[in-house]
Amino acid sequence: MKYRGPSAFSSLACWTQCIAVAVCFIFGCAHAAEIKIDRGSKGDSDTIKIQGEIKTGDEDKFRALAMGSRKATVLLDSKGGRLGPALEIGKMIRLRGFATAVQDATCQSACSLIWLAGEPRYMNNFTSIGFHTAFRTGKNGELTSTPTHGAIIGAYLTRLGFSDKVVLFVVSASAHEMHWLQKSTADRLGIAVNVRSSLGPDTAMSDFEQALRARAAAPPDDARAALLYAKSAVAGYAGAQNNLGDLYESGHGVPKNDKMAVYWYTRAAERGEPTAYLSLASFLAEGTANPEALVEAAKYAGLAFTFLPEGRNKEQAGRLTESLGKKLGQADKKRVVDLINQWAPLYQEEHLMGDTPKK
Secondary structure, three states: OOOOOOOHHHHHHOOOOOOOOOOOOOOOOOOOOEEEEEOOOOOOOEEEEEEOOEOOOHHHHHHHHHOOOOOEEEEEEEOOEOHHHHHHHHHHHHHHOOEEEEOOOEEEOHHHHHHHOOOOEEEEOOOEEEEOOOOEEOOOOOEEOOHHHHHHHHHHHHHHOOOHHHHHHHHOOOOOOOEEOOHHHHHHHOOOOEEEOOOOHHHHHHHHHHHHHHHHOOOOOHHHHHHHHHHHHHOOOHHHHHHHHHHHHHOOOOOOOHHHHHHHHHHHHHOOOHHHHHHHHHHHHOOOOOHHHHHHHHHHHHHHHHHOOOOHHHHHHHHHHHHHHOOOOHHHHHHHHHHHHHOOOOOOOOOOOOOOOOO
């Protein structure tokens, strides 16, 4: 999966390995998808699970379950399959008013078109939702697309109420590539998406607070703190992501690793954690005269100063913003202001750290 972060430096902190393109978008694979329903308790939503390759006949299986459900969330985990059955499933989802969700899973090609039909749509921190145009596999294994494929998908998306921008995003990727959907891209395209963590916020917060106590112990138990921060960070809590970055930067409880420090700082910044803005700004500004690094550092310093509450961290952000400004020309200062004005987190964390000093 290729991840696109918020800055030029996110290449230090991202995956670059691409998931292979499924070759079953038009011609199904040998085994049909597994489609089953988990009934909710009285008044609760049912869950209809679709897992595996979409094949002819799966639309009938889905219809039989959907007609017996008043309210449902369709949980998807599929690398694609036949186009026709997928579009029929998507149409039924929209007609029934079902939600769609991808959680800790991959949904690409035909599956992603099903996901778009949901109202509302859900994804989480470890979701991969990918789009490309439909294609046929020739006798020699070559992959070919035709205008008809694009027209069919375009008509489907238009019927669902999506704009031309969304249609172009979906069909403009060739059979050999994939357009991965991030929350920021969805916002830009006008695709409403709800992002939720794999684990509940109470669990993530509890692990974070236990990690704080482990570090405050006498002597500090940095190894335990690192494990707890990692568990909370993977669950999506921005405060733990920032503090795990601190441990990687300092080498406490984990091997010192600057790339991992930037990785976790960036993840926390993407969730709107102001302390992570300061962490990134301090890291990027340290010992460099590179203009691009200084611009990026100044951007995060400005964000930190803007969003941190009154206290030591805000004061530090103000001093850092001032010192970086002295190293930048007028054109670069304007770029910094533009970057700050354009900034939007991929997901705004509800539970921020406040003014916890960076250790």
